Every structure is written in C-alpha cells, then in structure tokens.
Amino acid sequence: MSDFIELNQVSFHYPENSEQQNAVQEIHLNIASGEFLSIVGANSSGKSTLGRLINALYIPQKGTIHVDGMLTSDQTMTIPIRKTVQMVFQNPDNQIVATTVEEEVAFGPENLQLSSEEIQKRVSESLDLVDLQSYRLYPPHLLSGGQKQLLAIASVLAMHPACIIFDEPTSLLDPVNRRIIIQKIQDLHHKGITTIYITHRMDEVLYSKRTVVMHEGKIVYDGKPTDLFALDQQKLLAFHLYPPDLIKTIEALKKMGIPFPHPITHAKELADYLCQLR
Amino acid sequence: MELRRQITLGQYVPGKSLLHALDPRIKLLCSLILMVVVFLIQSVTGYLVLLGFLLLLVLLSRVPFRYFLNGLKPILMLVVLTVSLQIFFTKGTGQPLFSWWIIQIFQEGLVAAVFIFLRLILLVFSSSLLTLTTSPMRLTSAIEFILKPFSYIGLPTAEISMMMTIAMRFIPTILEETDRLIKAQSSRGAEFETGNMFKRLQGLIPILVPLFISSFRRADDLAIAMESRCFQVGMKRTQLHPLIFRSQDFFSLGLFIILLSLIVIFL
Amino acid sequence: MSIEIKDLSFTYDKGLVFEKMALRNVTFSAHPGEIVGIIGQTGSGKSTLIQHCNGLILPIEPNHVFVDDLDLYSMKKTISGIRKKVGLVFQYPEAQLFEETVEKDVAFGLKQENLSSDQVRTRVETALQTVGLSYQQYREKSPILLSGGEKRRVALAGILAMNPQYLILDEPTAGLDPFAKTSLLEEIRKINREQHVTIIMVSHDMDEIANLADRIYVMDEGTVVLSGTPSEVFRQYDTLYALGLSLPETSRLLHFLSQSWKGIDNSITDPIRGAEVIMQYMKEKGLWN
Numbered sequence: 001m002s003d004f005i006e007l008n009q010v011s012f013h014y015p016e017n018s019e020q021q022n023a024v025q026e027i028h029l030n031i032a033s034g035e036f037l038s039i040v041g042a043n044s045s046g047k048s049t050l051g052r053l054i055n056a057l058y059i060p061q062k063g064t065i066h067v068d069g070m071l072t073s074d075q076t077m078t079i080p081i082r083k084t085v086q087m088v089f090q091n092p093d094n095q096i097v098a099t100t101v102e103e104e105v106a107f108g109p110e111n112l113q114l115s116s117e118e119i120q121k122r123v124s125e126s127l128d129l130v131d132l133q134s135y136r137l138y139p140p141h142l143l144s145g146g147q148k149q150l151l152a153i154a155s156v157l158a159m160h161p162a163c164i165i166f167d168e169p170t171s172l173l174d175p176v177n178r179r180i181i182i183q184k185i186q187d188l189h190h191k192g193i194t195t196i197y198i199t200h201r202m203d204e205v206l207y208s209k210r211t212v213v214m215h216e217g218k219i220v221y222d223g224k225p226t227d228l229f230a231l232d233q234q235k236l237l238a239f240h241l242y243p244p245d246l247i248k249t250i251e252a253l254k255k256m257g258i259p260f261p262h263p264i265t266h267a268k269e270l271a272d273y274l275c276q277l278r
Numbered sequence: 279m280e281l282r283r284q285i286t287l288g289q290y291v292p293g294k295s296l297l298h299a300l301d302p303r304i305k306l307l308c309s310l311i312l313m314v315v316v317f318l319i320q321s322v323t324g325y326l327v328l329l330g331f332l333l334l335l336v337l338l339s340r341v342p343f344r345y346f347l348n349g350l351k352p353i354l355m356l357v358v359l360t361v362s363l364q365i366f367f368t369k370g371t372g373q374p375l376f377s378w379w380i381i382q383i384f385q386e387g388l389v390a391a392v393f394i395f396l397r398l399i400l401l402v403f404s405s406s407l408l409t410l411t412t413s414p415m416r417l418t419s420a421i422e423f424i425l426k427p428f429s430y431i432g433l434p435t436a437e438i439s440m441m442m443t444i445a446m447r448f449i450p451t452i453l454e455e456t457d458r459l460i461k462a463q464s465s466r467g468a469e470f471e472t473g474n475m476f477k478r479l480q481g482l483i484p485i486l487v488p489l490f491i492s493s494f495r496r497a498d499d500l501a502i503a504m505e506s507r508c509f510q511v512g513m514k515r516t517q518l519h520p521l522i523f524r525s526q527d528f529f530s531l532g533l534f535i536i537l538l539s540l541i542v543i544f545l
Numbered sequence: 546m547s548i549e550i551k552d553l554s555f556t557y558d559k560g561l562v563f564e565k566m567a568l569r570n571v572t573f574s575a576h577p578g579e580i581v582g583i584i585g586q587t588g589s590g591k592s593t594l595i596q597h598c599n600g601l602i603l604p605i606e607p608n609h610v611f612v613d614d615l616d617l618y619s620m621k622k623t624i625s626g627i628r629k630k631v632g633l634v635f636q637y638p639e640a641q642l643f644e645e646t647v648e649k650d651v652a653f654g655l656k657q658e659n660l661s662s663d664q665v666r667t668r669v670e671t672a673l674q675t676v677g678l679s680y681q682q683y684r685e686k687s688p689i690l691l692s693g694g695e696k697r698r699v700a701l702a703g704i705l706a707m708n709p710q711y712l713i714l715d716e717p718t719a720g721l722d723p724f725a726k727t728s729l730l731e732e733i734r735k736i737n738r739e740q741h742v743t744i745i746m747v748s749h750d751m752d753e754i755a756n757l758a759d760r761i762y763v764m765d766e767g768t769v770v771l772s773g774t775p776s777e778v779f780r781q782y783d784t785l786y787a788l789g790l791s792l793p794e795t796s797r798l799l800h801f802l803s804q805s806w807k808g809i810d811n812s813i814t815d816p817i818r819g820a821e822v823i824m825q826y827m828k829e830k831g832l833w834n
Contacts, residue, residue, distance in 0.1 A: 031310070043693065082506060082508050086506065089506075095499065097444055098417065099415050099443060106518035108507040108570060111508040112508055119517075134483060139450065140447065141450035171720055174587050175749050175791060200723065238593070245752065246814040249794075249795060252817050267801055270801075274823065277827075277833065463641060465704070467654045467707070469657075488643050
C-alpha cells in the first residue's frame with residue numbers, strides 16, 4: 001500500500017550552487033491522503049525547497065518522489081502532478097498575474113485548456129470557497145494582503161488539486177489576516193484536501209496533527225507537535241525552535257508536578273483544565 | 279502625496295452602455311478608421327459634423343463628459359503651442375488680417391489653426407472613446423487578435439500579450455513601492471526636489487536600483503508561481519471570456535463605415 | 546526634550562473623493578530614554594502618526610507637533626535637521642538597500658553632514674557593531690547578496706550611523722524567524738539602554754511590545770484608545786478583544802483564569818513567571834499541594 005506522497009532518500013542541491021551543497025539531504029517522508037502535515041524549521045533549513053520538490057518545481061538529483069504514483073522526474077507527468085499538488089506562496093503580490101480577481105482565478109484553468117464554460121464554473125466555485133465573490137472585478141492592488149492570499153488560494157482551488165502546499169502563507173500578513181488565512185486552510189482541510197503547511201512560526205505548528213522539523217536540510221523530527229515541545233529545551237534551541245509561550249507555561253507547570261494527560265494547545269483550554277484540577 | 283491614487287489603470291470606466299458591450303476588436307478597428315478619417319476631411323463643415331457624431335458616441339457611452347475633458351489635459355500644452363504656431367507663422371497670400379511689429383496673422387493661418395485644433399480634439403476624443411469604454415484586459419485581447427497573423431512569421435504574440443497584462447497588473451504595485459522607497463530614502467536624508475538636472479538624476483538612483491532589484495525578484499517568484507499553475511511558454515491557452523463576434527458588432531461596424539464614408543465623400 | 550504630539554488630526558487627500566481621516570485628535574509623547582510601543586490594526590493610523598514624528602508629513606497647523614520643543618510646523622526648510630535627530634526605519638527596510646557595498650550604503654545618510662572620511666568610517670563601524678555585524682567582515686560585501694536578517698541589520702545600521710536621538714521602528718521584526726527576531730529585539734534594547742536612544746516601536750506582536758516597552762499606545766481608527774504601561778494596557782482584555790487585537794499568550798491565559806480565580810495577577814506577560822504565579826495561587830487557595 002503506497003502513500004499519496006512518497007519521498008525516498010531524496011537529496012537536492014540548486015543547480016546554480018557551485019559547491020553543490022545540498023539544500024535537502026536524504027529525505028525520507030511519506031504523506032497519506034487527507035493528512036494535515038506541518039513542516040517547520042529555521043529560514044535556511046530546506047523546508048521551502050522540500051515543498052517545491054514535491055510539486056515538481058525542482059527535481060532531485062538523488063532519490064525519487066512519487067505523487068499519487070507519478071514520478072516527479074518524469075517530464076510527461078509534470079502537468080498531471082501539478083494538477084494534483086498545488087502551491088500557495090509566501091508573497092501575496094508575487095503570485096498574482098492578472099488584472100482582475102476573476103481573471104486571476106481563471107489563469108490556471110486557462111493553462112489547462114478547459115472550455116470557457118468550465119472555466120467560468122470553476123472561477124465561481126473557487127471564489128465562493130474563499131468568500132471573494134463580490135470582489136470579482138477588483139484589480140489585485142486594491143485588495144488587502146489577506147485578500148490577496150485568499151485570491152491565491154482560490155486560484156489554486158480552481159485547479160481542483162487533491163493536495164495544497166502552503167509555503168509560509170502568513171509570514172507577510174498582520175495578525176488579523178493571519179487568522180483569516182489559517183481558518184480558511186483548516187476549512188479546506190476539513191473538506192478533504194491534503195494539506196502541507198510550511199512555516200517558521202511555532203504557534204502555527206499546533207494546528208496540525210503531525211509535524212516534521214527540518215534542520216540544515218535534514219528531517220530531525222517527525223511526530224506530534226505537542227510531543228515536540230516536550231523534548232529537551234537545549235535540543236529545541238539547537239534546531240532554532242522556540243516553543244510558543246503557552247507551551248512554555250505548560251512545561252514549567254509539568255516540572256512543578258501538575259499532570260497533563262492530554263495535550264493542550266489553547267489558552268482557554270488550559271484555563272479550563274487548571275480550574276477543574278483538584 | 280500618494281502616487282498610486284493619481285493614476286487609474288488605463289482610464290477605464292466600467293459601465294453597461296452600447297459602446298461598452300461592443301467587441302473590443304471592432305472598437306479598436308473603428309478607432310483606427312476614425313483617426314484616418316480625421317485626416318481625410320478637408321472642410322470645416324466636415325469636421326463639425328464629425329465632432330457632432332463623436333459627441334453622439336460620447337453620449338452613447340454614458341461616461342461622464344469630464345472624463346473626456348481630462349483626456350485633453352495632458353495635451354493642452356501641445357494644442358496651445360501648435361495652434362499658436364499656426365496662427366503666427368503661417369504665411370499667406372494677400373494682406374495680413376492683423377499686423378503689429380513683426381507679427382503678422384493671415385487668414386490662412388487662422389484657418390489652419392482651426393483645422394489643427396479640431397483634428398487634435400477629435401483624435402483625443404476618438405482614443406478616449408476607446409480607452410474609457412474598454413477594460414485593459416479586453417483591449418489586450420483585441421491587440422493579441424490583431425497581432426495573430428504575425429505569429430505565423432515567428433512573432434510571439436501570446437507572450438507579448440501576457441507581458442502586457444503582467445505589466446498592467448504591476449503598475450499600481452510598483453507605484454506603491456516607489457512611494458515607500460521615496461519615504462524611506464527621504465528619512466535617510468535623500469533629496470529629490472533640489473539641485474540641478476544632474477543632481478536630480480543622481481537622486482533617483484536610491485529609488486531606481488531597489489526597484490530594479492525587487493522587480494527581478496518579483497519576476498523570479500512570478501515565473502515559479504505561473505509554472506506551478508501549469509503555465510508553459512508557447513502552449514495554447516483558452517480564455518475565461520473569449521472574444522466572440524456578435525451580429526451587433528458587425529452591424530455597428532457597417533453603420534460606422536457607411537456614416538464616415540458619407541461624411542468624407544460629401545463634406 | 547521629547548517628542549510631543551498634541552491633539553493632532555490629519556486627513557489624506559483632503560477635498561477629493563478619496564479623502565480619509567487618518568488621525569483624530571491624537572495626543573502622544575516619547576520621553577528621553579523611553580521605549581514607547583504603538584499597537585493597532587492596519588489602518589489605525591500608526592504609520593501616519595510616526596511619519597509626523599520625523600517630518601515626512603508636516604503638520605498643517607502650528608502647536609501640534611514638537612520635537613525637542615521645536616514646532617515642526619515652522620520647520621519646512623530645515624526639516625533635514627529633524628531627519629538626523631529622528632531616525633525612521635520602515636517595514637522591511639532591506640528593500641531600501643542599493644549601494645554596491647555595505648559600507649557605502651550605511652554611509653548614505655551621512656552625505657548631508659560634512660564629515661571627514663575618517664569620521665564617516667567610525668560612524669559606519671560603530672553602527673555595524675551595534676547591530677551585531679563585524680565591520681571588517683561586512684564592509685565590502687554587496688548588500689543585495691546578504692541574508693534577509695543581515696540585510697535588515699544593515700538597513701538599521703544605516704539609520705543608526707546618523708546618530709539619531711530618537712529611533713522610530715515600524716514593525717522591526719516583521720517576517721523574521723524566531724531566532725532572528727529575538728536577537729534583533731535584544732539589539733534594540735541595547736541601543737536604548739547603552740546609547741540612550743529613545744525608541745518608538747510600532748508592532749503587531751504583543752509579546753515583543755510587552756517585553757520591551759515602558760509605555761504603550763493602542764490605536765484604532767485614527768484615535769488613541771488606550772495608553773499606559775504594558776501591565777495597565779493588557780489588563781483591558783475586553784477593549785483589546787473588541788478592537789480585534791490579541792494579547793500576549795500568558796496574559797490571555799491569566800485573563801481566562803481570572804474569570805474563575807478571583808484575585809490572580811493578570812498583568813504578567815512572561816510565560817515562566819505566569820506558571821509560577823499560577824502555582825502560587827493554587828497553593829495559596831489550597832487547590833493543589
């Protein structure tokens with residue numbers, strides 16, 4: 001039984017890198033359909049590179065990557081792979097090409113040579129999914145950062161992907177817009193989309209059920225986010241991981257003897273739990 | 279002062295008029311025909327009838343007249359200059375109408391001035407009719423269509439069209455960026471308004487260099503994002519709103535050509 | 546000697562269709578040696594306010610904006626003097642780097658001052674050192690080829706080289722990963738404590754404001770809604786929540802706890818201290834042994 005996405009002993013260095021220094025090394029990772037996986041690490045840990053390897057934007061020099069059975073290094077499979085796995089990028093502005101919202105969402109389907117009727121259907125559906133229907137004729141520069149990211153998500157949804165990779169989608173947004181985007185991503189995951197969420201923010205890691213930590217191109221942890229923060233503090237610092245404040249409080253309380261049989265990730269949850277302790 | 283607010287993309291004013299609904303290719307063609315006709319007409323009556331015709335079209339477009347007047351602003355200086363040149367420097371036969379020191383105004387000069395004035399006004403109105411009633415997107419599609427025959431001799435028309443779209447898309451964004459850069463560099467003591475020509479050009483470096491750098495970065499990011507959504511250079515693409523000729527378009531074109539021919543022939 | 550803003554109002558594009566009132570009767574001050582934080586959503590007027598502090602936007606009436614007792618209303622011609630005194634670092638300042646070498650870029654702001662090349666060199670060296678970059682190592686490098694965090698430090702050094710008395714930072718840690726964020730904040734604290742530079746910091750990050758600021762202003766729709774010390778401000782959970790602003794995690798936790806646990810100190814923002822306070826409370830009330 002093979003997994004939806006399989007990376008087998010993958011190593012990759014950027015072609016223009018003269019020393020051929022690997023951006024990712026010996027990556028072994030399996031992702032099941034419908035999962036919500038977060039990939040976290042410091043800025044040059046290789047996490048973005050990993051995302052781009054999965055949707056065949058880069059091809060590894062060593063090892064293989066299979067997406068739904070298709071090999072990424074097989075050039076005839078590039079389009080089908082990208083129809084299956086789409087990507088939303090970090091900079092809202094630098095992924096929008098069209099002069100109106102609806103034209104932007106139509107860009108992908110136009111590339112797939114779908115009929116006008118089909119394109120119009122997909123544009124409407126996608127705009128509904130991100131609540132941007134009323135902004136159809138807006139030029140992108142009049143949208144807020146959060147709305148631009150929602151537009152990017154709609155553009156990607158119009159390709160009907162089974163999986164979406166989010167490459168630090170909130171790092172250039174303010175807190176309000178960040179919440180909106182994360183909520184939308186969670187909604188889409190509930191609708192069945194396999195979600196890979198790349199971030200350097202520790203608090204965002206808590207939204208996923210499985211976290212992969214990358215450090216200097218290698219995977220150094222693969223498991224539950226809450227177990228991650230229970231690890232030795234020195235180790236976490238070495239990976240440039242800073243536990244969210246709430247986790248720090250919980251770990252401190254644990255050391256003082258308070259038991260935590262279940263993982264807790266939100267302030268309200270923790271308050272409720274402490275109040276009913278005896 | 280925010281640069282972005284001052285520039286409306288392509289001057290397009292959305293609307294539901296007859297003119298808005300016409301196929302952009304027809305409109306483009308009509309604009310070109312109109313501009314040719316402007317130079318074919320030889321009589322003042324002809325110009326006035328044409329002007330009347332254009333004003334009728336302006337009415338049909340349901341775009342407020344002040345937008346058309348705004349279109350004249352950029353060439354106001356040009357109009358004043360050209361008209362003045364005609365008035366003061368056209369030599370004519372017979373006696374001058376007005377003479378003072380070395381200035382002589384002949385009837386031919388006045389006539390030529392009126393002609394040139396009318397021509398300039400008509401040209402601006404014609405092109406405004408096009409740009410005010412056609413969205414940049416549709417205009418680009420129309421231009422792509424017109425360039426299509428050249429693709430058979432190797433001109434990358436689809437790519438040119440995509441480049442135009444992307445350029446239009448980023449103009450407001452880059453203006454915003456320029457605004458920010460001006461503020462940031464001003465805070466570092468950069469001066470943009472003082473000094474001679476040379477100094478001012480030098481003062482642009484702290485703005486232009488970062489803009490270029492970020493534009494290259496943008497281009498890289500954009501290329502990856504486009505490829506990620508299955509864009510491939512040279513491949514065929516379909517359209518969200520394909521340009522389809524309807525009978526109204528041909529009818530309008532026919533009517534247009536007939537009317538203009540009448541004006542040219544009889545006036 | 547301070548930045549004083551009294552009852553300031555400002556409208557963008559006055560008289561046009563786009564007219565927008567960005568500031569309404571805002572009163573604000575930054576006293577020598579302080580770190581003042583400004584928080585508020587996008588569009589709350591924070592940018593407009595700080596641009597008034599260094600004269601990028603000049604007041605249209607007298608008696609509203611004062612820097613060291615000088616009314617900026619009358620300073621149009623001599624505004625460059627103010628720019629030296631009040632340094633302003635915008636968001637993502639790495640975008641403004643353009644010179645061929647780090648040294649040249651950091652020295653850019655010094656062109657207006659008639660300094661000898663030795664003096665310039667010293668200023669550049671000191672500024673780079675303050676942001677944690679070695680002069681010898683970085684001076685010849687091209688700013689464009691540096692990492693994001695390094696670029697940001699170079700941009701900051703460029704303003705520090707002008708020896709400002711006041712330093713305004715607009716979202717200084719935006720987009721940085723936690724590691725870079727922590728070290729930059731440390732440097733900001735050092736600049737304040739060691740070089741006695743008054744700091745005004747605009748931020749969305751409640752935690753960093755809570756840990757650094759001596760006083761905070763909370764803005765919404767062009768007005769100052771709350772002001773005071775971090776403890777005072779973060780106690781106003783309901784107001785902040787209504788404004789769409791969040792609190793530092795620890796404050797939130799203590800706020801929720803204070804609904805059932807009367808008397809718990811909910812002004813704490815440090816997570817470890819928070820745990821201690823919780824433990825102390827539980828022991829005192831006999832909830833835990």
